Amino acid sequence: MIAVTQQTTAATATASQSFTAPLQANVNPLDPPSNPEPTDTVSLGQPAVSVTGAASTVGSLFGNLLGPGKYDLPAPALPAYPQLNSQLVQHAMEPNVTISTPAMKDAGGGVHEPTTVRWSGSLATLKAALQKEGWGPATLVPMSPMYVNGHAPVLSLQKNAQLEGMSRDHVRVFQVAPNTYDIHATRDTNPFMRVSSNGTETYGHETDPQIDGERNLVVSDLLKAMPSVASTLHFVHGVPTATAPSNYVTNGYVAELGTP
Numbered sequence: 001m002i003a004v005t006q007q008t009t010a011a012t013a014t015a016s017q018s019f020t021a022p023l024q025a026n027v028n029p030l031d032p033p034s035n036p037e038p039t040d041t042v043s044l045g046q047p048a049v050s051v052t053g054a055a056s057t058v059g060s061l062f063g064n065l066l067g068p069g070k071y072d073l074p075a076p077a078l079p080a081y082p083q084l085n086s087q088l089v090q091h092a093m094e095p096n097v098t099i100s101t102p103a104m105k106d107a108g109g110g111v112h113e114p115t116t117v118r119w120s121g122s123l124a125t126l127k128a129a130l131q132k133e134g135w136g137p138a139t140l141v142p143m144s145p146m147y148v149n150g151h152a153p154v155l156s157l158q159k160n161a162q163l164e165g166m167s168r169d170h171v172r173v174f175q176v177a178p179n180t181y182d183i184h185a186t187r188d189t190n191p192f193m194r195v196s197s198n199g200t201e202t203y204g205h206e207t208d209p210q211i212d213g214e215r216n217l218v219v220s221d222l223l224k225a226m227p228s229v230a231s232t233l234h235f236v237h238g239v240p241t242a243t244a245p246s247n248y249v250t251n252g253y254v255a256e257l258g259t260p
Contacts, residue, residue: 073191073203075167078160081213082220088230097236099254102176104146104184112146113207113248115238116215117183119173120258125226126173126181127155133221134159141165148174148182155181159217166191166205169217185214209249219255226259233257 101115119126135157141164143156155173158165171185187208194202208214223230238254 068195068197071193071195073163073166073193075163075191078162078167078169078187078189081216084216084220088233089235092233092235094234094236099236099238101182101238101254102148104148104172107145113184113186113211114250115182115254116185116211116250117218118254118256119181119183120256121179123154123181125259129222129225130157132225138165138170143170143172146172148176163191166203169214171218183218185218186211187214209247211248212250215255222257228260229257232260
């Protein structure tokens, strides 16, 4: 039997973000800080025309049987974020270096998660490395449209997709200069279904605020796919050109790496 749990109240965004927090001694900057519950609710559209199969089956089975409300959809837990070698990380720290990272915005101008990885090199090499570690296209649940400097991503990939992509890790890659790409990485989690008073079903998910953990995943996968890029790895302060949402948690470091 599929378990569907009703939520009676929406979560409230309480996490904070710092882009200039100093790194403590012997602390791995890729270790996520203490984790509040995922809070950033994202609607996948009404009706959920991009959701088929299992997810829509849950809706068709339960949407007309349950009253109006918000219901959790069953999805396996995503893997824990990996940890990088602490000695490698400490060697790569550049605490006195700050870079500018343009903000990622939705079509309405709202600012979303900041850059946590910057890649220098060819897009084809980056794509091949991520695909080697299991990243692939989002086919059933497309990612919401986002823009950097008015331009759409040149690459969007997902990994660990559950419930047809309603729970997943995903990246958006934007070209910000010749052979320079900013990566915005987040984890979608806690998929849900909303049933309105007239029986209309809407699907959505929440976003894990710990974007440092997602940075960890991307960097770890790039190092596994291409061990030689470890020599190019640096952690620098990233400063968005616009105020980022307060419901993301980060120590403010951007991982820079690329082809030697």
